[in-house]
Amino acid sequence: MIDPIILQQGSDWRAQAEVFDEIFFVFLALGTLVGTIVVAYTLWNVFKYRDDGSEPKEDFDAPIVGELPTGQGGPKAKKLFLSFGLSAIVVISLVVYAYGLLLYVEEGPDTSDAGNIEITVEGYQFGWEYIYPNGYSTRGEMIVPADQRIDLNVTSRDVWHNFGSSELRIKSDAIPGEYSSTWFSVSSEDVEAQGGEATYRVECFELCGAGHSAMTGQITVLPQDEWEEWYAGTQGENTSSVDSAGAGNASSVDNAVIRGAPA
Amino acid sequence: MSELPPTTSVKRWLVTTNHKDIGILYTITALFFLLFGGVLALLIRVQLWDPMNQILSGLAYNEAVTAHGLIMVFWFLSPFAFGFANYFVPLQIGADDLAFPRLNALSYWMYLFSGVLLSISFFQGGTLSAGWTIYAPLNIPAYTPSIGSTGAILALAMFTIGVTASSVNFLVSIHHSRAEGMGIMDMPMFTWTILATVWMMLFAFAALLAAGLILASDRVLGSVYFSATEGGSLLWGHLFWFFGHPEVYIVFFPALGAMLELFQTFSGRRLVGRKWVIIAICLVSVQSFLVWMHHMFLTTINLEIKTLMMATTIGISLPFDLIVFSLIYTLIKGRIQFTTPFLFAFGALLLFILGGITGVFLGAIVLDYEFRGTYWVVAHFHYVMFGGATALIGAAYYWFPKITGKMYDELLGKIHFVLFFIGFNAVYFSMFLGWETPRRVFEYNPELQIYHQFGTIGAFVLGFSFFIMFYNFAKSYVSGEPAGDNPWDYSRTAEWAISSPPPLQNWPNRPSYASGKLEFVKDYVPDRGPAVKTDANGNGATDGGDTHSEHIKEYPYWDKHPSHASIWPLTLSFAVGVLFLGLTGFRDNVVFEVGESLASTSVTISNPVYPILIVVGLVGLVWTGVKWSLEDFYAPPTEFAERWPFEGVEKVKLGMWFFIASDVIVFGAFLSAAIFVRYNAGWMTWEPLAEPLPGLINTFVLLTSSFTVILALVAARRKSRQGLLASLGATIVLGFTFLGIKLWEWNKEIFERGVTISANAHGDPIQASIYYVTTGLHGIHVVIGLVIAIFLFVRAYQGHYLEDERPIEYFGLYWHFVDIVWVFIFPLFYLF
Structure with missing residues (x-):
């Protein structure tokens, strides 16, 4: 049972979507810049050095059939290493920059003693079941409060799925016998902006069978007080909504939470 | 030995072992599969036109997606490249043919018949629908029950066997048959890229073969590897991607080789930083085996390993930077001729630059988390793999005059390029724009429809452009202008120094x-x-x-002419195809009821066709194998050749070593699978299933048989026929003793202890599966060894091997290897 006291969200929290958008923008900007320069330079030179039928220049040393292959040295080799060095610096600095943010995404925001909500997501052919800390479970729709970190432990009861929401920029493999984790958090401003109830599309990102295309779901984010009200109403009816094939009983949830807890 | 009929005879194309003929066969067959995979791609694109479209059912759509991927990656890209490799690598290094011409023909026919198996699988209740990555456990019969799914996987296994034979062949050829004076650094770049490709193939495809064999065992014999929750799904991921990442370069490198050749030929300039490009290629080949987990960043892999894989992934992109800059700088100050081949090679470079930049995005793990399973990945790998293959289309135009002696139509070629390039970018760039669509989904978010519609139009333009190529080639072959021996101004490599088409020799x-x-x-x-x-x-x-x-x-038959024809590669491959076709329906039609003992076990056969095919295939396999071995086929090694770094090694022996190296990976994958699953299940929770004493006895039996093989070799060298027969006979007896004890053990475990391949009365069923499958694979190796040993024994009885004892020596290498493998199996399954 989680502590119902929900702490205020710190102002320095960043959602995965924000982090992603920042890195994506930086990569896109630099990638476009480098790509444009390289391609433009190449196209210009290909045009410039086209064979226009004129007499070859004196230093043009045409290859002949049957020569043992040799390379071209001289100033071009220097240029080659200069370009290579530059590109290496760009690539490595990009990755080092992205790595810092990876560490943040892996850790998630520091919530100190806040009670994160830990929800087990179980994929099946073809849908998602969400098991809440009190053992209650829903299918299709995950209902969570705003301004709080939600930790997901994702697994599967049949084949390999991948749980993801493009809008929230979260994704996690759902593998039978394994528990992978991810987290997200939606601010109350976003919820208000969507009219008091924010919804996000959930899709399956790993081919899982004939119904893969239709394996969609929804994440619904409610303001905290509304969510608490809803959640309180689910106490005690934990397994009733789940059929016999489901894993929605309390003991297996505890088990799942323990096994899935990151070290 | 039969004579080689003329090219106009159909028979020629069935019996030929000449590398040029086989190159043509590969190219044409690969183009057929391009059409096959292309039609499937268009079906996919039609379905994607509208997110509500249901032209294909969900299952049929998955089949189309899966078959498209498998066909394009395996049955089109590499065979298309190896058509050119077959034709031109021997010419570029100054060899008469590949080192083992019959083995080369075998590789081709295995390729063809595996493709036939894949085609048949569509009619066996539907082909595989688990995606080309064939993730577990969707790949087991519980989720993909059709016989055709098994058919597709066995087709892949058969294809892999052909690839392994081909890798060994090219490795020996390139390392053993280079013309005098052509050091390894002097090889033309296309040959260099093929050399790097086959080195990677040798090991990567061995891992795929192991994965395919384990999966086939799950599907045909009923083992439970991939349904096990003790890491079964992840096991597939690791095995597949250990193959899968090198595969990217296996597909790309021949295309890179074509780019490197064509850039030089059509600019009249030599490659900038040639030595460094070669070093970069070698580096990539090694590094390609160290990055596979970047395909699995979301699969509960810990941060340390993710960081390591990120570093190696970025590391592997750097050599490509160098190669790309080298290609660009090579053109500078050249006299660039915009012929069709150059346009395709140049287009390939532009596409590869885009594919490479978008690949860096995927190297950043945070971005990869979100791109995982989306069209960003689809777009990226099409730009890299198909973008690379664009250079191979250029290579087809480049070498068309050499192969046919006729010139293609330049105008049609340029129209082909323009349509191809526009269509390519329309279909694949739109995927970047609509990247949030999940892969293999057709009911996608309607907001993304515009991108998919644009892509569908592009796909039809792209598809249409190929018909211009087919028309161009067909018309030019019939009525093109004679091309002459060397139609290009600045060509350098040796194929242009001989007539078009080149003579047989x-x-x-x-x-x-x-x-x-x-x-x-x-x-x-x-x-x-x-x-x-x-x-x-x-x-x-x-x-x-x-x-x-x-x-x-080494050349006892110096006065003979080289052979160019043999029917046995075709028949042997056909027999394997029949055997595999029989295996596809084995589990559905042959049911074993395990009783109290072997005698009370009943077998129910519901459809006799499949078991009959198995028997026919097996008999055919042994029969053609014997005919092959007895055939008088003469393939002389290049007499005066550069052989670095294998100067002192005879060619068949070298081939044997390469084969064993590949088999080490196969066994390595099986043993790693055993260790991986056991680790996931909790190492100490498993007790050995088998009793140690019979295993210990078998260890001594097998080691003794290694000793008798050495005695056989010594006897043959001393020209002692009796000694040879006695030691070979002892080896055979020891081999059968080993198998006898093995069967006795299995009998006891199945009927007394209730341990079968899919059930285990004493613990996890997966433990029983691993025990039977791993020791079974070793057992099959022993059986194959015994078949060869019996063959050698009969031949020795007839008086052979006293003048030339090399077959005994090479058999010994194989036999020792099989024994050494047992030394690893014994402690893992009997002691700990």
Whole structure:
């Protein structure tokens, strides 16, 4: 049972979507810049050095059939290493920059003693079941409060799925016998902006069978007080909504939470 | 040995072992599969036109997606490249043919018949629908029950066997048959990329073969590897991607080779930083085996390993930066001719730059988390793999005049390029724009529809452009202008120094680069005896290479003509195809009821066709194998050749070593699978299923048999027929003793302890599966060894091997290897 006291969200929290958008923008900007320069330079030179039928220049040393292959040295080799060095610096600095943010995404925001909500997501052919800390479970729709970190432990009861929401920029493999984790958090401003109830599309990102295309779901984010009200109403009816094939009983949830807890 | 019929005869194409003929067969077959995979792609694109479209059912759509991926990656890209490799690598290195011409034909026919198996699988209740990555456990019969799914997987396994044979063949050829004076750094770049490709193939495809065999065992024999929750899904991921990442470069490198050749030929400039490009290629080949987990960043892999994989992934992108800049700078100050081949090669570079930049995005793990399973990945790998293959289309135009002797139509070629390039970018760039669509989904978010509609239009333009190529090639072949021997102004490599098309024997005299450039040397050939090397002036040369006397023993048939025809590669592959077709329906039609003992076990056969096919295939396999071995087929090694770094090794022995190296990976994958699953299940929770004593006895039996094989070799060297027969006979008896004890053990475990391949009365079922499958694979190796040993025994009885004991020696290498594998299996399954 989680502590119902929900702490205020710190102002320095960043959602995965924000982090992603920042890195994506930086990569896109630099990638476009480098790509444009390289391609433009190449196209210009290909045009410039086209064979226009004129007499070859004196230093043009045409290859002949049957020569043992040799390379071209001289100033071009220097240029080659200069370009290579530059590109290496760009690539490595990009990755080092992205790595810092990876560490943040892996850790998630520091919530100190806040009670994160830990929800087990179980994929099946073809849908998602969400098991809440009190053992209650829903299918299709995950209902969570705003301004709080939600930790997901994702697994599967049949084949390999991948749980993801493009809008929230979260994704996690759902593998039978394994528990992978991810987290997200939606601010109350976003919820208000969507009219008091924010919804996000959930899709399956790993081919899982004939119904893969239709394996969609929804994440619904409610303001905290509304969510608490809803959640309180689910106490005690934990397994009733789940059929016999489901894993929605309390003991297996505890088990799942323990096994899935990151070290 | 049969004579090679003329090219107009159908029979020629069934029996030929000539590398040029086989190259043509590969290319044409690959183009057929391009059409096959292309039609499937168009079906996919039609379905994607509208997110509500249901032209195909969900299952049929998945089948189309899966078959499209498998066909394009396996049955089109690599075979298309290896069509050119077959034709031109021997020409570029100055060899008469590949090292093992019959093995080369075998590779081709295995490729063709595996493709036939895949095609048949569509009619066996539907082909595989688990995606080309075939993730577990969707790949087991519980989720993909059709016989055709098993068919597709066995087709892949058969294809893999052909690839392994081909890798061994190319490795030996390139390392063993380079013309005098052509050091390894002097090889043309296309040959260099093929060499790197086959090195990667040798190991990567071995991992795929192991994965395919384990999966086939799950599907045909009923083992439970991939349904096990003790890491079964992740096991597939690791095995598949250990193969899968090198596969990207296996597909790309031949195309890169074509780019490197064409950029030089059509600019008249030599490659900038050639040595460094070669080093970069070698680096990538090694590194490609160290990055596979970047395909699995979301699969509960810990941060340390993710960081390591990120570093190696970025590391592997750097050599490509160098290669790309080298290609660009090569053009500068050249005289660039915008012929069709150059346009395709240049287009390939532009596409690869885009594919490479978008690949860096995927290397950043945070971005990869979100791109995982989306069209960003689809777009990226099409830009890299198909973008690379664009250069191979250029290569087709480049070498068309050499292969046919006719010139293609330049205008049609350019129209093809323009449509191709526009269509390509329309279909794949739109995927970047609509990247949030999940892969293999057709009911996608309607907001993204515009991108998919744009892509569908592009796909039809792209598809149509190929018909211009087919028309161009067909028309030019029939009525094109004669091309002459060397239609290009700045070509360099040796294929342009001979006629178009080249004669059967390739060279007018022995090609040699000893003087620094290609010359054809007329060697002095005495009436009886091997040729004597002469230099360009006709004087006997004594310097360099292997000395003459060392070679005499290697060429006992010096007075014979090389053979170019054999029917046995075709029949052997056909037999394997029949066997595999039979295996597809084995589990559905043959049901075993395990009783109290072997006698009370009942077998129910519901459809006799499949078991009959298995028997026919097996008999055919052994029969054609024997005919193959007895055939008088003469493939002389290149007499005076550069062989670095394998100077002292005879070619068949070298081939044997390469084969064993690949088999080490196969067994390594099986043993790693055993260790991985056991680790996931909790190492100490498993007790060995088998009793140690019989296993210990078997260890001694097998080690003793290794000793008797050595005795056999010694006896053969001493020309003692009796000694040879006695030691070979002892080896056979020991081999059968080993198998007998093995069967006794299995019998006891199945009927007394209730441990079968899919059930285990004493613990996890997966433990039983691993025990039977791993020791079973070893057992099959022993059986194959025994078949060879019996063959050798009969031949020795007839008096062979006393003059030439090499077959005994090479069999010994194999047998020792099988014994050493047992030394690893024994402790893992009997002691701990």
